[in-house]
Amino acid sequence: MNLTATIITIGDELLIGQTIDTNSAYIGQKLGDIGIKIRRRVAIGDDKDEIIAAINEGFQLSNIVIFTGGLGPTKDDITKKTIAQFLGLKLVRDEPTYHQVKAFFESRNRPFLDVNKAQADVPENCIVLKNERGTAPGMWFDLDKKILISLPGVPFEMKYLIDREVQPRLKAKFDLDHLYH
Secondary structure (H helix, E strand, O other), X not given: OOEEEEEEEEOHHHHOOOOOOOHHHHHHHHHHHOOEEEEEEEEEOOOHHHHHHHXXXXXXXXXXXXXXXXXXXXXXXXXXXXXXXXXXXXXXEOHHHHHHXXXXXXXXXXXXXXXXXXXXXXXXXXXXXOOOOOOXXXXXXXXOOEEEEEEOOOHHHHHHHXXXXXXXXXXXXXXXXXXXX
């Protein structure tokens, strides 16, 4: 099966050059390794309308849209809420993630604030991708022959989820052909 993907990195820090985007290169390499062709990669800011436009454009071009970034606890991290609104889903508390995030803060003797608790809120019906490297879980959505994946923007967390969750799920779900470059 010939699958295609669009990679979207989110963060104002990427657009102003404060942070170099290494995530899309890693994702592109790892998807290519299992036979998925990258149709487009794009960086956008932390903006609701940009995120929605990127989803729509990504699905016009590709079977798979992968976001990285915008899942943290700060006010500008709006990816999760925007995806939920776009898909018409409510955010619900994922208890295993809640306990994992709580343990993360307790192990570091740091306060477990409401903003940190909200890290465990995910759109209903998504498959939660357990992030053992940080506090923001990844999210996988099966959408009528399309896949939407949202991953944290912290590179070592994103790499962990690509290697441990995304690649294995894609290989299990699809009969993928090899790509030759």
